[in-house]
Amino acid sequence: MTIEGRDLSIGYPDRLVGSGLNVRLAEGEVLALLGPNGGGKTTLLKTLLGLLVPRRGEVRVMDKPLHELPIAERARMIGYVPQVHHGTFAFTVESVVLMGRTAHGSLFAAPSADDREISMAMLDRFGIASLAQRAYTEISGGERQLVLLARALAQEPRFIVLDEPTASLDFGNQGKVMNEIRGLAEAGLGVLFTTHDPNHAMRAATRVYLLRDGTRLAEGKVTDVLTVENLEALYRANVQTLRDERSGGVAFLPG
Structure with a gap:
């Protein structure tokens, strides 16, 4: 099972962000998308998720056009954790995670005992079960990020797409999320995440994709692509290495 973007041109009605992009994510692998701010990472993610329509090319899931899949089926296939999320309504943390279970039932149906058990298991997985009855609007940004991760996993998807999942996390929780990403791949899920830190890609990814100004600079195995030369070209800055x-x-x- 794969998600595949073929010959994509990405952007918005008034602005082309990138073109000629081919991206493929298979179950059981982790693909890290690296690039500077404004390089097109989030636009590419939203296009692969169907939140933006490709300006050219197509996105396919299981070799079917993404736009032909019903929304509920997409939700059962792909979980998404956005880069920033500011809650408007004071739902409890448990309720936010339970929203991920609507992919497996009706939006208006009461959560089943199984739904609640899965949701609490996801909160416990990230060590935040104690927040279950707290208002989502009253917890920290880092805690909200962990709640959104728990919600995505509660969907029980085959793929997880994470837009800078460690951006608002402290050092300890960054390590927890990186370990979780590897664990998801080992369990057979495909994981795509964006990051500004090549060390996170080195630690968790099996493949990397370097994107600058909407253009792919390099793609391939982590050890082949993450070199000083490639990173200096990507960020247009000097890069040093430390070796253990x-x-x-x-x-x-x-x-």
């Missing part, structure tokens, strides 16, 4: 003598692991630093 014992493990051989590499970390990238700006400057």
Whole structure:
């Protein structure tokens, strides 16, 4: 099972953001999308999700055109965690996560015992079960990000798309999310996430896709693509590396 964007031109009615883009995500792999601000990462994600219509080309899921799939079926296939979300209504945290279960039933049906059990299991998975009865509008930005991750997993999708999932998280929760991404892939899900940190891609991804000014600069295995030369071209900044003598692991630093 795959999500595939073929010869995509992406953008908005008044602005073309990128063109000639081919992206493929299979079950069981993690694809990290890297690039500077304004480079087209979020626009590409929204196009792959069907939130934006391609200016050219098409998106296919299981080799079917995405636009032909009913909304409920898309929700059962793909979970999405946006970059920023500001709650308007004071739903409880548990209620927000339960919204992910509507992919498997009616929007207006009362949650079943199974729905509640799955939702609480997802909250517990991220260590935030104690927030279940708190108002979503009264918790921190980092806590909201974890709640949205729990909601996406409560959908029980085959693919998870994450737009900068660690942006508002503290150091410890960043590590938790990176571990979770690897665990999802090991369980057979396909994961696509954007990040500004090549070290997160090095840690969690199997493949990387470098995007600048709406153009693909490179794509492939993490160890092949994440080089000083490619990262300097991507960010137009100097990049240094640190290497662990014992493990051989590499970390990238700006400057």
